Amino acid sequence: METQLKSALTRLLRKSLKNAVIFRHEDQYTAGIPDISVTWNGHTTWLEVKLANPRIKGRGIQKHTAMELAKSGKCWYVIYVTYKDLHSTIIAEPKLVYQDEWMFSDKFVADYDHKFVVDFIRESHS
Numbered sequence: 001m002e003t004q005l006k007s008a009l010t011r012l013l014r015k016s017l018k019n020a021v022i023f024r025h026e027d028q029y030t031a032g033i034p035d036i037s038v039t040w041n042g043h044t045t046w047l048e049v050k051l052a053n054p055r056i057k058g059r060g061i062q063k064h065t066a067m068e069l070a071k072s073g074k075c076w077y078v079i080y081v082t083y084k085d086l087h088s089t090i091i092a093e094p095k096l097v098y099q100d101e102w103m104f105s106d107k108f109v110a111d112y113d114h115k116f117v118v119d120f121i122r123e124s125h126s
Helices: 002-016 060-072 115-125
Strands: 023-024 036-040 043-052 074-083 086-092 106-108
Touching: 002 023, 002 036, 002 043, 002 074, 002 115, 043 060, 043 115, 060 074, 074 115, 086 115
Parallel strands: 043 074
Antiparallel strands: 023 036, 036 043, 074 086, 086 106
């Protein structure tokens, strides 16, 4: 399910952000690097995509890399939450994710909403 969400998000980012350079980084050789990078309008944002059901699983290297990227630039977690029959999309700072406070982020919307993420990137790169 997480792979399908990343694919759909990547497709919409590429369709919506003309002239953006968008890469998916995850494979067996790139542990710890966030899943997606978006370079557009002179800014680069790193996105680590997680499926929370309702908890998040992650590796220590992901935590370290995301925290360092957030200190030096832009790095966010895109969390697709499944809890019972409810779905939501949350965008959270790495420090919130690893303090288990990601559910308190002020950037959230009901349902799995990739457009919400695209709009967030568009706004943060303006």
